[in-house]
Amino acid sequence: MKLQHHLGGLEGLGPVWTETRVFVEPWETRIFGIHTAMMALSSQLPLPATPSAFDTIWTWADLRKGAEGINPFDYFKYRYYEKWLGGISGYFIEKGYITAEELDALTEVYYADPDKALPGGGAAAIDERIIQYLVEGDSPKRDVPVGDVLSVGDKVFIKNVPTIEHTRLPGFLRNKVGTVETVYEGAYTYLCDTGPDGIGTPMPVYCVAFDPQELWPGNAEANFILYADLYSAYVLPADVAEAA
Structure with missing residues (x-):
């Protein structure tokens, strides 16, 4: 865990301000939704197929790795969901879903016309898979032998x-x-x-x-x-x- 991701116990950092609202701007709810959809559509999950072209794996760990890969000085410039946006955008570029140039061009399109309709092909099937994912979850618990286990009080x-x-x-x-x-x-x-x-x-x-x-x-x-x-x-x- 790099320095900027766990500051507990460090002295001399000065006053700390903590935002108590879950979402500060409306666009942040969309970033959270995109992240959730990416987890639900990940190829390793045994859920119904959809028309989505997303066919790689995205987890909470991928989101965290994206944030932890930010230069520490840049990290402190951005708010929470801005870091999410950077990590998700970088993932899509790295995996070949879009190029940086295409992303920049689309960004300018929606800056110029914020009300422009978003692509919606297959949205109903995708929504159903996301809902099923949210209901069923993806538990990390496994029923496998674990070998020697420590005891309470050790x-x-x-x-x-x-x-x-x-x-x-x-x-x-x-x-x-x-x-x-x-x-x-x-x-x-x-x-x-x-x-x-x-x-x-x-x-x-x-x-x-x-x-x-x-x-x-x-x-x-x-x-x-x-x-x-x-x-x-x-x-x-x-x-x-x-x-x-």
Whole structure:
């Protein structure tokens, strides 16, 4: 997880302003809808066929990778859904659905005439598939053997795994020690293979409790616990880590 995507625990960042509205501008709802449609139309899902030409895979992980690939200085220039728009546009160009020049030309067309009708071929069938996707979902839980599983109360050491494109491990937890609070039943996959980061295939997931004094020694409030849900690829039994 690159710096701009998890600022927890960093000092001297100045005042932080948080937007509480889910959507600030009307166009942001359309970006969310496009993202949802892309997930529903992804080729790996066993859902009814549609006339859509979209035949590749798009997941939450692809959206996150697109945002995390932005230059850190550019990242802070844009609002939330502007980052989504950039990632989605880049994906369509990368996969050959449209060229950058064609996208720029269409952008100018709709700037000039915002009320111009959008293409609607096969919309009804596409809508039905999206609705089915939203109703049925795509659970990451898998019914597969998971091997050795840690127990509630076990002390664990959090690895500092290499990050290439994407990770689900916050930076401030790396090389820290916590305690297993909950062992979630079953095994859980991730939306994509993160390579050296270690997640993708089904594995146990734990809720791990951390003492803030362990995370930020001498600079944390008292009387609270921080919890994080972590894939097993990110944790080691503390005694194994000490012996290594």
